[in-house]
Amino acid sequence: MDEMDRELINRLQDGIAVTDRPFAEVAQALELTEESVVERLRRLVDDGKLSRFGPLYNAERLGGAVTLVAMAVPEERYEQVAEQVNAHPEVSHNYAREHELNMWFVLSTERPEQIEQTLAAIESETGLPVYNMPREKEYYIGLRFQL
Amino acid sequence: MNAPQPAPETLLDERDREIIQATQKGMPLAVEPYRVLAQQLAMPEAELKERLQRMKDSGAIRRIAAIPQHYALGIRANGMSVWDVDDRLVDELGKQVGELSFVSHSYRRPRHRPHWPYNLFAMVHGRNREEVEAQVAEIEKLLGDACRSHDILYSSRLLKKTGLRLRG
Numbered sequence: 042m043d044e045m046d047r048e049l050i051n052r053l054q055d056g057i058a059v060t061d062r063p064f065a066e067v068a069q070a071l072e073l074t075e076e077s078v079v080e081r082l083r084r085l086v087d088d089g090k091l092s093r094f095g096p097l098y099n100a101e102r103l104g105g106a107v108t109l110v111a112m113a114v115p116e117e118r119y120e121q122v123a124e125q126v127n128a129h130p131e132v133s134h135n136y137a138r139e140h141e142l143n144m145w146f147v148l149s150t151e152r153p154e155q156i157e158q159t160l161a162a163i164e165s166e167t168g169l170p171v172y173n174m175p176r177e178k179e180y181y182i183g184l185r186f187q188l
Numbered sequence: 189m190n191a192p193q194p195a196p197e198t199l200l201d202e203r204d205r206e207i208i209q210a211t212q213k214g215m216p217l218a219v220e221p222y223r224v225l226a227q228q229l230a231m232p233e234a235e236l237k238e239r240l241q242r243m244k245d246s247g248a249i250r251r252i253a254a255i256p257q258h259y260a261l262g263i264r265a266n267g268m269s270v271w272d273v274d275d276r277l278v279d280e281l282g283k284q285v286g287e288l289s290f291v292s293h294s295y296r297r298p299r300h301r302p303h304w305p306y307n308l309f310a311m312v313h314g315r316n317r318e319e320v321e322a323q324v325a326e327i328e329k330l331l332g333d334a335c336r337s338h339d340i341l342y343s344s345r346l347l348k349k350t351g352l353r354l355r356g
Contacts, residue, residue: 049254050261056251059241062220063252075219082254083217092257092349093214096240102248103200103208109297111304127348135347138268140339142303145268146348172300178279180286180294 042090045071049081050091106153108175110160111142125166131159142172200248203231204239259346263313267320268341269327270306277334278308284330285310290323305337317342
C-alpha cells in the first residue's frame with residue numbers, strides 16, 4: 042500500500058460514473074494508465090483494504106428496511122451469540138463495542154416486515170432482549186475517510 | 189411527528205434484481221467494467237448502463253465506489269458518539285453536527301430508558317482515540333446546554349461486514 046493507493050481510495054470513495062471507461066478520469070488525474078488503476082483496485086480488494094468495489098445500495102430505496110440494534114451480551118457467551126447473530130444474512134454489519142450494550146449490528150432487509158421477524162428470531166435463539174433503534178431522521182451520511 | 193419517515197420505494201423488476209444480485213459483493217474490475225458485467229449477465233451493455241443510471245438517479249444506488257475496510261486501513265478508532273439532546277432542539281442541532289467534516293453519519297434514534305437515554309448518534313473516525321476525543325469535544329461545544337449527557341462507544345472488534353444481501 043503506497044501513497045498512490047491512498048490517493049486512489051480517497052478519490053474513488055466518491056464513486057465512478059456509468060460511462061464506457063469510468064476509470065479514465067482518475068487515471069488521468071493520477072497519471073496512471075487505466076489498466077494500472079484496475080490492477081491496484083484488484084490488489085486492494087484482495088488484500089482486504091477495500092471490502093469491495095461496486096454499487097452501494099440503499100436498502101430502503103429498494104423497498105426494504107434498515108435498522109440499528111443493540112444487545113447486552115454476557116462475556117462468557119459472547120462468541121456464541123456473535124455466531125448466532127451473524128448467521129442471519131440480514132445482518133450486514135456487526136461491531137463489538139465497549140458498553141453495557143456491547144454488541145451493535147445493522148439489519149438490512151429486503152422487506153420491512155423482515156426486521157421484526159429477524160429480531161424475534163435472534164431473541165428466541167439467544168434468549169436475550171434486543172434494543173431496536175431505527176433511525177428516525179438522517180442528518181448526514183457520508184462515510185468517506187481521508188487517508 | 190416522531191414516526192419514522194416512510195421509505196420511498198423504487199420499483200424494481202427482475203432484471204434490476206439480477207444486477208443487484210450480481211454486484212452486491214462487488215463488480216468486475218476492468219477498464220470497461222460495465223461491458224464485462226453485461227457479458228456476465230447476458231444483458232446488452234446499453235440496457236445495463238441505463239438501469240444502473242436509473243437506480244443511481246432514484247437513490248437505490250448511493251454510489252458506485254470503493255468501499256474501504258477502515259480497520260485494515262489503519263483507521264482503528266471508530267467512535268460512536270451518542271447524545272441525550274433536548275427533543276425540541278435535536279433536529280436543528282443534529283443538522284449542524286452532521287455538517288462537521290469529521291462526522292460520517294448522524295442520525296436521530298429512539299431512546300430506550302433506562303438503559304439508553306441517547307437520541308442523537310454521530311459516528312466519528314480516527315487513527316486513535318485521542319483524535320476521536322478531540323472531535324467529540326467539538327460536538328460537545330456545539331451542543332452546549334441542549335445536551336444532558338453523552339458517551340462514546342468504541343468498537344473493539346468488527347464481527348461482520350458484508351454488503352446488502354438479497355436472497356435469491
